[in-house]
Amino acid sequence: MLSSAVPVRADEPPAASAPASASVSTSTAVHADADADADPLADQWTTLKAMKWTQGKDLTAFVQDLALRSGKRALVATSGGSYKKFVCSSEAPCPWLLNAVCSRPRKRPASAATSAARFWYVTSGLLTHSVNCDSVARPTARQLKASSVLRAAVHADARVSSASLVAQLQTAEALHCSKSMVYKAKSDLLDALEAARVAGRASPAVRTALQQLPAYLTQLQALNPHVAAVYETETEGAEMNYPRPEPPSAASPTDGTSCLLRTLLALDPTTVWNDQSVFGLDAMEMQHVGYNGTLLALVGRDGALQPRLHAAALVPEASAAHCTWFLTKLLAHGFPLRRFPLVSSGRGALLAACTALQVPNVSLCTRYVLEAMRETATLALQPTDEALVWQAQRAEAESEHLSVLAQLARQNPAATEYLRALDPSLWCLYPVLARRKMYGWQTTRFEELDLGETSLGLAPLASQLPYEAVKQLSLLAMHAAFQRHERASQWESERRVVTPAAEQLMQQQLALVPLYSVCMSSTHLAFVWNAHKPQIRQRRVDLQQRTCTCACRLQYGIPCRHILAALQKLDALGRAVDFFDECYLVRNYVASFKNRALDLPVEESLARDLTLRPPRLVTKQQRATEGHAKKTKKRKARNRPSNERKRGLYKCHKCQRAEGHNKGTCPYQQE
Ligand SMILES: [Zn+2]
Ligand SMILES: [Zn+2]
Ligand SMILES: [Zn+2]
Structure with a gap:
């Protein structure tokens, strides 16, 4: 033996x-x-x-x-x-x-x-090992699942990669694990948490914290009259004919409690009239292990060229019902969605909701177009391809757009085919050049937002539970409001006419003026052209009407190089500030942001709503109907619990036991 x-x-x-x-x-x-x-x-x-x-x-x-x-x-x-x-x-x-x-x-x-x-x-x-012992700390599946490093990493980000987990386990606990083993442990951990969440069994701390959300929103709104802060439970959502996320089951509460369905926070809409008049509409999936809803966001940009988060909502998913609810709330609160051009992500039903609510001037976000292209299995994008996509988007004439696409076709035919299938008026600048002032927006600008990770040392917004996310959004809004107040006060005291960022845009144009020749037609009408280009393209500058036929003047609302060249010719560069759009003027910035502080509720004073339960996790089947079918299917097969597997467990080729391990992880020594 x-x-x-x-x-x-x-x-x-x-x-x-x-x-x-x-x-x-x-x-x-x-x-x-x-x-x-x-x-x-x-x-x-x-x-x-x-x-x-x-x-x-x-x-x-x-x-x-x-x-x-x-x-x-x-x-x-x-x-x-x-x-x-x-x-x-x-x-x-x-x-x-x-x-x-x-x-x-x-x-x-x-x-x-x-x-x-x-x-x-x-x-x-x-109990002593030989000096030549080469055994390493290779945990069993049971030991791996018990690892606090693994648990902490998965809790922080449910989508953490197996490779990253392997590295973290190696560094923090000196554990040697294979990627497949870590993947299995992670999947099991997520399944267990998801099962608990679907059944409404959130940890007491999570549940208790969420119950302060109603009071938090009420106080936030009371402290800040222009803020809209609302939430809805599943019961309320059901009354509004919103289909329940799940058929009523044994897990459904019958004790008068209800799960959080969705919540929304919208800031003062009146200040948007002094901003660049464009909106961005985007969606981001939340990635907390206990919350996988979707954040919908309305983004703007002020005259200092800083992006602003106007409003955000947490909904179970970017479905037509929830996107429409978000946009309806924004319209009711006073955001001029039907007046300003809107750049939208194509995620979920965002575009469909815009159409349903007759939001007319919608463009597709170029970043989203690139993401959608990358998700197409047959398509690989090189950085040079991506640069051409951006260039094709911002082309000012159809001829320029087509020549960029032709260039792309030579290096990536599949990408060109994809773009040609899109309606140019949906995603390109040239079809709307004369009709919509886009201020250079090619994306929703959601990616440019400061979500506090570096400026305030906050955790990523996507990794938060709903109540924490709402608090974080409020904090960010307060922080941004105070920063804008300080800037407004400073620029006012410096007697600036336009914001420094707008001033810089003009300086860039001014640097090009020496290249241009000017010929006056009347005291206020000039023709301006680049004398250093073989083909002369004349621009017509009307100093009285403050117009130029170039796209820069048209799209950005700043004094373009042609206007500046004409002013210089007339020795009247001091008048350049008259050629800025209203949004760039410091007096408008001051009117919007000076002394407009946001105040936050004190958490200790918040009563708890004992009938409110944490939101359910969105089940994978629901996601599948939203166009995630491929990914979901793959993941489901891998994560299927053992009692639902069609095939029995494999036998280990080393010990012939069917105990769920293989010869690589066999705990038995060969006999
Ligand atoms: Zn040993
Ligand atoms: Zn011009
Ligand atoms: Zn074995």
Whole structure:
């Protein structure tokens, strides 16, 4: 039975008898508890000898943990009904060894009670490894799942990659894991959390915190009259004919409580009239392990060229019902969605909701177009391809747009085909050049927003639970309001006419003026052209009407190089400030932002709404209907719980046991 050549000393308590084969004793035996006073290893040995386990698997788990704590892996060399032998996993000979037996009562058991008195205990062994031992801390699946590093990483970001987890486990706990093993552990962890969340079993802390949301929103609105802060529960959503996220099941509460469905925070809409008159509309999936809803956001940009978050909502998903709800709330609050051009992401039903609500001037975000292209399996984009896509978007004439596409077709035909299938008036500038002033917006500008990660040291917004996200959004709004107040005060005291960012835009144009020739037609009408280009393209500048036929003047509302050249010719550059749009004027910035502080509720004073339960997780089937079918299918097959698997568990090719491991993770030593 004993295949090991390493001599061991059996040391049995008198009450039990070990199998005879375990009682090997030779002259070279190691007496591990000889110097218990001096050696910590000996202390450990003494403790070990005093321990008892009623279940064999508990003993195995204990020995595996013991080995892992010292950076090694223990293998089960022999496992029988009353005898177990554990050895070190080292390939090089290593003497580390533990023998354990199960006690057997002397007399035959009279009842089940006496038979339950059987226990496992360690008889002999050696707790030191050879200097040549090459065993590493390779955890079992059970040990991996118990890892606090793994749990913390998955809780912080449910989409953390297996490769990153492998690296974190290696660095923080010196654990050696394969990617597939980590993937499985992560999936199991997420499944367990999801099952708990779907059943409405959130941790008490999460539930208690969320119950302050209604009071928080009420107080926020009371403190800031121009702010809209609302939430809806599933019960309220159902009354408005919103389909429940799940058919009523045993998990549905019947005690008058209801899960949070959606919540919205919208800031003062009156200040947008002094901004660049464009909106961005975007959607971002939340990635907290306990919340996977979607954040909908309305973005703007002030005259200092800083993006602003006007409003945000947390909804279960970017479905038509929820997107329409978001836009309806924004319109009701006073955001001129039907007046300003709007750049929207194509996520979920955002575009459909715009159409349904007759929001007329919608363009597709170029960043989204690129993302959608990258998600197309047959399409690979190089950085040079992407640069051409941006260029095709901002082309000022169809001819220029087509020549950029032709260039793209030579290096990436599939990408060009994709773009040609899109309606140019949906995503390109040239079809709307004369009709919509876009101020250079090519995207929703959601990506440009400061969400507090670097400026305030906040956690990523996507990794928050709903209540935390609402608080973070309020904090960001307060922070931004104060920053704008300070800038407004400073620029006012500096007697600036336009914002520094607008001034800089003009300086860029001014630097080009020496290239241009000007010919006056009347006192206020000039023709301006670039004398250094082979083809002369004349621009008509009307200083009285403050117009120029170029796209820069048309789209950005700043004095373009042609206007500046004409003014310079007339020695009237001081009049340049008259050619800025209203949004760039400091007096408008001051009117919008000076003394417009936001105040936040004090959390200690907030009453809890005991009927409010945390929102449900959006199930994967629901996501599948939103165009995630491919991904979901792949993931589902991998994560299917064992009792739903069509095939039984594979047998290990090393030990032939069907216990869910393979030869790479086999805990048994070859016999
Ligand atoms: Zn070893
Ligand atoms: Zn111009
Ligand atoms: Zn095996």
